[in-house]
Amino acid sequence: MDHYKTYSSEDFVWDKYFRQWVLKPTRESDEEWNNWLAKNQDLRLRVQQAREIVNALSVSEHSLTKLEIDGIIQQTMSRLSASSPKLQRRNSSIRRSIVYSTGIRVPAILFAFIVLGGLVWFFTAPVNPQKTDGSVQTNLPLFQEGRLVEKSNFTEKPLVINLEDGSKIHLQKGSRIRYPEPFAKNLREIHLQGEAFFEVAKNPERPFWVYTQELVTKVLGTSFWIRAYDESKEIVVKVKTGRVSVFSMEGNKPQKKRTNIRERQGVILTPNQQIVFSRSEIRMVKSLVKEPTIITSNPVFQQFEFEDRPVSEVFFLLKKAYGVDIIYNEDLMFSCPLTANLNGLSLYQKLDVICKAVESEYEIIDGQIVIHGTGCKS
Structure with a gap:
């Protein structure tokens, strides 16, 4: 060579x-x-x-x-x-x-x-040298109203990118984004290869769109993860706060993609929910994240010690704390009492204890917690 x-x-x-x-x-x-x-x-x-x-x-x-x-x-x-x-x-x-x-x-x-x-x-154009933080920014030819900026992260640490609208992107190792600068007046768009955590500034008049090869994610103001490495068999979108809509690009012609996507509702994700898209099966599966976190700062919904409390109240508190829907038969389980200290346990550990106490089981269906039981013993 x-x-x-x-x-x-x-x-x-x-x-x-x-x-x-x-x-x-x-x-x-x-x-x-x-x-x-x-x-x-x-x-x-x-x-x-x-x-x-x-x-x-x-x-x-x-x-x-x-x-x-x-x-x-x-x-x-x-x-x-x-x-x-x-x-x-x-x-x-x-x-x-x-x-x-x-x-x-x-x-x-x-x-x-x-x-x-x-x-x-x-x-x-002037040369774009590698920065001291290990990232590279390339000012590519103009698209539409402004220039197209590309940033890559070649370091071991996340690269924090502050956008002109107040949003923030934590770009992970080996990842790259492209976006126009400035954004359009009524739209904010990002193209992602790899993995990033997004903290999007809320602006209903300028929705925020993130494009990967097979999926599109639309948000108004929220924080979420996207993992879409080229060599990966799956694309994963996880929501931390707020709501996002996720669409599959499959089956749309390039010229019609944006029009078609914006006319559709997509799959709605709320906090602690995720979409896993299988590239081989071209299929999206909605579920809960592996480790759901508490999303509220209200201390009322952060204490999990109960004494003879109806299980319906416990489920209500968990729903508020984690932002996750809990579905159960209220007629059967409304008055079931629970005495337990669940502080320090994960959401799934809490559910294990609760279900054992009231003789029931739970499963995750379409990003929701479904409780199955016959009610309390008389």
């Missing part, structure tokens, strides 16, 4: 073997490139710049709306008219490279526009 020592970032972008490593890495290619980079530390920044460009150009079809496509073409054409003669002379060789490119799923003509626009930006 000695010939790569003389490569510019542009050369790396057009190198087939390099693009395959970036877009479809294998254990062997990862090992080979990482070993080469370890011996050529002075080229790391050049390689990183090329990686960012290749990833930016590999936007899959379903991530692009018609409006974005029109914007890319229009702005790219205007930039090309002002670009250098050197870049224009490369046009024919660029077209030939596109014919043989692999791992890029946008149509060839559109891809050409994106590539040319990316290279115009690359030659005219």
Whole structure:
């Protein structure tokens, strides 16, 4: 691989073997490139710049709306008219490279526009160095009203990203987000690859949308997790506070996705609920999170010591504390008494004790707790 020592970032972008490593890495290619980079530390920044460009150009079809496509073409054409003669002379060789490119799923003509626009930006924009916190921010070509910002986290710690609307994103290791800056007047959109925790500033007039490859999550103001690594078999959305709607992208054509999605209600998640989307089965399963947490700050709903209290009151307190629906037959269990100290126990441990005391069982169905029992002994 000695010939790569003389490569510019542009050369790396057009190198087939390099693009395959970036877009479809294998254990062997990862090992080979990482070993080469370890011996050529002075080229790391050049390689990183090329990686960012290749990833930016590999936007899959379903991530692009018609409006974005029109914007890319229009702005790219205007930039090309002002670009250098050197870049224009490369046009024919660029077209030939596109014919043989692999791992890029946008149509060839559109891809050409994106590539040319990316290279115009690359030659005219200032270098985006790696920050001291290990993150990389790339200011990509303009989409619609503003620029498209991309941030990646290559560190071991979460990267905190403060957005202009007051929202905050905790981007996890090996993850990446893209978003317009500034947001549109009536919409806030984020594209995520990997995992992140979102704290969204409430604004009913500007709903917040998070796009992954197969799922879309809509919120008004809440906090939630999304885990959607490319190599994972599942996508998981977990809600900490507030409410979110989750939609599957399956079956929608790229041009119609946003319109169709916004006309649908989606699967509603409330605190301590989650959606697990199976990529192989193309199926969403709604359930409770593994360890539900107390969501209220009211001390009244944080004390779990009972003496001869009707179990109906206990269920009501648990519902308020954890924000989870508890379904049971009130006629059968209304007057069942409970004496127990449940402080310090998890929600599931509390339920185990309660159900044993009133001779019942529980199960989780569609993110709700369902109690089965025949009532108390007379």
